[in-house]
Amino acid sequence: MKLYKLVFSDIVDAKDVIFVYAENEYRAFKYACEKHMQDYKEYLLEMSLEEFLVETKSFEGEMRYLFSKGDMDQIARVYFEKVVLNGWTVEELEHNCMSSEWAVYPEHVNAEDEVYLISVDKNAKLDEVKDTLSIKLSIDVNFREYVEDNSVDMGLLAKMHHDEMGWLFMNNPPLRLRKDLMTEANRRNISQWQYCDEIMYKNIDVYFGDDVGLKEEYLDFLKNETKLSEQFYRHVARKCIENDDWDRYTIKQVEVA
Incomplete structure (x- = not known):
């Protein structure tokens, strides 16, 4: 089997970027068609x-015949092959x-490079895939x-300025x-700022749990603008993946x- 990547020119959702194993390109395109069948x-x-x-x-005769049979699935397939495939x-x-x-796939896919392809050992479980994804995410510039x-209204620090009622501020x-x-x-x-800090530090304690080293690293970063370690970025990336904090x-x- 060969591994193919298929991309539609007008990406609007996850079905427009497809990875599939197939014997040849024709089989790969047939797979893409079936994934879009209901949409078409x-x-x-x-x-x-x-x-x-x-x-x-340009293929009116074929469509009229299929329409007379009421075969909407095949009509959609022919439409894909004759029109959409281009x-x-x-x-x-x-x-x-x-x-x-x-x-x-992130929740909203608008570009080809927003979809990751993760390669792991054949017997790997989902957790190992997430570990690999966390490495990729951890080096993303935007992440x-x-x-x-x-700031208290953006990024990871903003998460520490929330309670069960939402954001701490008006x-x-x-x-x-x-x-x-x-x-x-x-x-x-x-x-109010003392109370705000009290809530923030409590949230940081909960966020990092028993990992005192990473908690202290983050506090040092906040106070002294020290450089964060690769381990820190990976740890936060993994938590973001699990909790849908960065994307779903x-x-x-x-x-x-």
Whole structure:
């Protein structure tokens, strides 16, 4: 079996970037068609008769025959082969027969490079795929900006400024605690910023749990702007993958056409 990557010219969701094992390109394209079958059927059914005739003019006879039989599945397949196929590209990828390939899709796919292909040992479990994904994510420039952002409304630090009711602050300027938190700060006779820091440090404790070393590394970074370690980025990346904090990923093993 060969490993193929198929990409549609107008990417709107995960089905427009496909990885598949197939005997040849024809089988790979057939697989892509089946994945889009319901979309094409709905698209064709929403067309007016005039639009349908214009779209299928070059193969009108075949479509009329299929339409008379009411075979919408085959109509969608023919439409894919005659019209939609021109918008797809295919690339054969190198792969090790002793490895297993997994496709990782973020919740919203708008570009080809937003989809990861993870190669792991053939007997690897999902956890090992996530470990590999965390390494890839940890070196992503945008992800590192998220981790390093030291504002209370963006990035990892913003996560530490939330409680069970949401963000700690009022939604309109100037920056100040929510009324319920301000009331509690006043009751305890401490400033709003002291109370804010108390909640933040408690959240940091919970976030890093028993990993005291990484917690201290993060606190040192916040206080002294020290450089974070690769281990730190990977740890946060893994937690983000598990908790859907960075994106909501769908991870699935590459199928055979």
